Amino acid sequence: MTDVVRIGNASGFYGDRFAAVQEMLEGGDLDYLTGDYLAELTMLILGRDRMKDPATGYAKTFLRQMRENLALALDRKVAIVTNAGGLNPHGLAVALRELAGELGVDAQIAFVSGDDLSDRAGELGLGSPLTANAYLGAFGIKSALTRGADIVVTGRVTDASLTVGPAAAAFDWGHRDLDPIAGAVIAGHVIECGAQATGGNYSFFTEIPMGHLGFPIAELHPDGSSVITKHEGTGGAVNLGTVTSQLLYEVRGPRYFNPDATARLDSVQLTQEGPDRVAISAATGEAPPRDLKVSLNNLAGIRNEVNVILTGLDIEEKAALFTEQFEAALPERPAELEWTLVRHDRPDADTEEQASAILHCVARDTDPKKVGRQFSNTAVELALASFPGFSLTAPPGNGSPYGVFEPGYVDADLVEHRVTQPDGVTVAIDPSPLRTEPVADDDDPAPAITDWGPTRDRPLGAVAGARSGDKGGSANVGLWARSDDEYAWLDSFLTTDKLKELLPEAADLEVHRYRLPNLRAINFVIEGLLGRGVAENVRFDPQAKGLGEWLRSRHVPIPERFA
Known part of the structure; x- marks a missing residue:
């Protein structure tokens, strides 16, 4: 050996x-x-x-x-x-x-x-x-x-x-x-x-x-x-x-x-x-x-999407106009139709791209006809009959099959x-003879908050690293600190309620919190954040790869002693 x-x-x-x-x-x-x-x-x-x-x-x-x-x-x-x-x-x-x-x-x-x-x-x-x-x-x-x-x-x-x-x-x-x-x-x-x-x-x-x-x-x-x-x-x-x-x-x-x-x-x-x-x-x-x-993977239907560029003034009004026109013009409404307005725009922008937002529409149905060419044609036919500055990021296609994991x-x-x-x-190969019913891990509440002295608003990532990813339709985000004091503060500060406050997309979802003191870490599991998994692709970040970095970017009151 x-x-x-x-x-x-x-x-x-x-x-x-x-x-x-x-x-x-x-x-x-x-x-x-x-x-x-x-x-x-x-x-x-x-x-x-x-x-x-x-x-x-x-x-x-x-x-x-x-x-x-x-x-x-x-x-x-x-x-x-x-x-x-x-x-x-x-x-x-x-x-x-x-x-x-x-x-x-x-x-x-x-x-x-x-x-x-x-x-x-x-x-x-x-x-x-x-x-x-x-x-x-x-x-x-x-x-x-x-x-x-x-x-x-x-x-x-x-x-x-x-x-x-x-x-x-x-x-x-x-x-x-x-x-x-x-x-x-x-x-x-x-x-x-x-x-x-x-x-x-x-x-x-x-x-x-x-x-x-x-x-x-x-x-x-x-x-x-x-x-x-x-x-x-x-x-x-x-x-x-x-x-x-x-x-x-x-x-x-x-x-x-x-x-x-x-x-x-x-x-x-x-x-x-x-x-x-x-x-x-x-x-x-x-x-x-x-x-x-x-x-388990199942074919769930056909998926298609259209991405509309909205530029300049009246972004929300432009989005509302196109949404109303598009839905009214659809020959047949798909089973699922989801709209997301992504506000990349800023006022008085130096470039056209910085002045623009994206209106994202995703359609799903088991009937290819409802999300195929007629869906795409409806968007294209509005090009000269909708809001000023109408443009698409790319011509929409015929749709493609999608699946769901469970x-x-x-x-x-x-x-x-x-x-x-x-x-x-x-x-x-025989299975392990030691197999038993698994023991479920209980959620860990945060310890009582102690007085950490004066604080200053800074990104959470100034004191915490993070790693996030997908677990089927759920997401995990683990955070860790690099010193015992920083971990003690992080552990007391970042409660489940605080996480929901910092990540509003999780506000109405079930969240579990687990402590790993040996690693100076806390792990959160957000149930259902990713819908039915990456293949369904319901979210901007369908595998939650950037979820931890978003959390690190949020400004929170951090003790000045850690500066």
Whole structure:
């Protein structure tokens, strides 16, 4: 058994930097290289691909990356673990075997399957979705690596499982090694989104060397502790802030549920061990939940939109006129018609763009006719018959299909987690025998406000970093401070009511507040902010990526002692 295993990541989403695989393989020593290609929206995209051609459904980018780098990975003795198999891990494994033969290399390829529940969705009480994929754990990956796989292709596993699997194989962890598995879950969560752990999307980006960011590496130890780092000489930084930010990304409360262990985020200790080296220790693991989460995507209808430019004076009156004219002229009203007036304009502007606002109209319906050409033509036909200065940002189109995401849950005993080894033998992977009913995290109220002395109105971001993202139709926004005093103030000041005041879009929504004192952090989950998810695209920022930065920009009374 080794004392440390180095696990790198070269992809945080389908469309991430193509060259990252080669950069990670050539940049320094690695034992494993992971690649995360799947997201809720990606599963919908792959599902539509599969409808057109059943032989597709996987991330074709990964196959192109392997054409350039498979021989290099084998030469460096770096095993690759990826969820690029998407809806068709078998198809990608076959394509990889064909590629290996074409390249004249001997690559041992395994694939993990069983997550696709589409054919059984009805009997499992999941409806009739376009895609239904259970989030599998890491032990199928472990089995494949233990049997000598050079590449392990999976479908929908949890993002952290891409890291847990290699660590479990290297250290021969079993289901009862809850603390080590939890540590690997935490490390996997940090590196799963690629350069977000090395300075990408980082609130204090002006304080670190940006540019061509390096991708992250987790050095795992047998007890589950880790060091997050990156290859020497690459851009960005790995510090307490970049790691804390990523730990807050797309999470809910202190318990981070995974199929092999529930990791306690509130147990984690971070230490800056050296330049670009952050140690993660003391992770505590609890039994995993009985059920597996299922990603469900449904085609919901056709969507179209029109964006009207309003310039100069009487912006609201112009918007009201066009809205009235447009709705009156529509041959058939779509089932959903949403209007948003975005006021970019300013008085006495120096440029025409600064004098203009955008009136945004989105239409949805299951009938393509109602949101297709007749919808677009109605907008265009008003060009010379409406308000002065009428213009469109672009000609509206014919509309396009859209989908909605929702989570489902199914008992892990009903999911056939399988791994097909390099020799073609398929092995069943049993779920954890420790599974139990999950313990729900309670909301944490803010502590009593203390006297912090004189204050001055400044942006909240002067003392707090933030990271936000989507959780289906909900959004999370985590905030963290860089000193104990600043955290104590932030914790007492930023109540749920205060958050709703600062983010009026959340005023009428259910908001949960969770404290993570070890990280000097607070995490909020805003239920329903994103409608039915990113694919429905109901919001200016459909994945809530900028929500945290909006919150940081709000002016609040900050104690002068922090200046």
